[in-house]
Amino acid sequence: MADTVATGVAAPHGADGTRRDFLFLATGAGLAVGVGAVAWPFVSSMAPDAATIAAGAPIEVDLAPIQDGQIINVFWRGKLIFVRNRTEKEIQDLRAVPMSDLIDPQTDAARTKEGHEKWLVVYGNCTHLGCVPAGHSGPYDGWACPCHGSLFDASGRVRRGPAPSNLPVPPYAFQSDTKIRIGEEGGGKAAA
């Protein structure tokens, strides 16, 4: 080899070239795997940690003290949730709304639990950029967002943008007529 360098005459390729190709590919592959293996823990460490996930266990809410027409705020996983005890008139009005009037069409029945239609449970952050809409305000007697003017009805359905979708319904189930458990659907299925 030393002779080759000194005279500047390249060694015949053949087998030597193949070995270099192999080293090049092996080094490249090793580097790619290595970079990925090192990057993964850094990215993964930014995801919700075990304590945060543990603190997101389901919660129980007692509905008995909530008056007709009242909205209460509860927090689950740090997220605001509205629980609204709706009046009979509000429910009748919501049922009369034609689907063609809705931006994100969904019946009121699909957003409540059968037999418990007076109770509305929805996430309390506007689906536009996350502000908290004010309750019992706006022309639909639902919620009105102070940030960018989105309006929601008493079913939490968006009636005027910029919010693109209805206030989502969190996973929850009735334990009894006056108690709900937020964080899992009925039958003990945990939320994702």
Next chain:
Amino acid sequence: MSAHATTYVPKSRFAKWFESRLPIAGLIHSSFIAFPVPRNLNYFWTFGAILIAMLGIQIVTGVWLAMHYTATATEAFNSVEHIMRDVNYGWLLRYAHANGASMFFVAVYIHIFRGLYYGSYKAPREVLYILGVIIYLLMMATAFLGYTLPWGQMSFWGATVITNILAAIPVVGDTIQSLLWGGYSVGNPTINRFFSLHYLLPWMIAGVVVLHVWALHVTGQNNPTGIPIKSGKDAVPFTPYATIKDVFATVVFMILFAWFIFYQPNYLGHADNYVPANPAVTPAHIVPEWYFLPFYAILRAVPDKLGGVILMFGAVLILAFAPWLDTSRVRSTNYRPIYRQFFWLFVIVCIVLGWLGAKPPEGGYVLAARICTAYYFAHFLLVMPLVGLFETPKALPGSILESVTGPGKQVSGSGLPAGAAAAPTTKG
């Protein structure tokens, strides 16, 4: 850079010994002492120096504030009040840092509009200019992260709104949001990592500033005529001419800065941020800091969430394409009678957008924001390409010297020998 020609001559034995091992003194000499600058630069060219001063002030006050600040959701607000009430001169450090961010943006906006007016983005300064756009983006990220740290109502809801903007990105939006939050909503892990990133980004800005200044010293500075340095008489040495002018302008700028710190420290802030963060209540009137208002107005002008987000980011990114969108061969708007009117219309539109960003999103304000947003993009996508093609520019002066003294006059003066000014002209 390795083959940096310099007129620096080390005098002492130590200087000779050191220069032959690390030629940094020669680099500084050729970049900031002997460097030829056009002799006709006006005060708009001092804002680069002012911006470096502001970056330095932000880093120093920030490092000192970090000695007293606690980045947790429960303690952050209290620790800021602790800085204000208990720490010696803590009020000064905090007011300097908070108002310093605003002054930083005042200076950067003047700097950007100066570049747009005099065509400093055009060849051969495209890379220099794009590095500036990158610095501007990093500044916006840093300012946003910093604004969340006091964990008042505006901090919390600003963080919520901005991280929800990212959730509009298709497919990966929710994942990005979750990685930023470190939870299911803005909370303790969020403020922790925002503090870490807020401390990191200024050093990245400093790194890109070095590249920005490096690129500037390769192409040489633009000037109010937009024509390159042609002979030594077009230029003067950086020191003392530019140095003293930069320092003087910086001192004047610091007077404005000091006026805000000592007389109007909360004028540019929001009273709601002195209310601790409350995830159950959004302030009735939520607006970002003044320097984001034009982009906020663009976001709200679009009735569609994703569309608004795309236009808002597009409004910043479109700046980077200006070198190729502008078809005129004349750099300086001084010699472009038609474009000049569009330029000032663009400035007015940006200011009006800023005003609209602070107004509630209803009625005539939304319509006005839509018209202004349309013009903002039309300025880049229609006015810049078309006016450059159809406009007849005014006659350019024969040289920078001629623009200062009038045509045909001989001057004696502080010009540089032709050789000293030669390097920038070869590229300009």
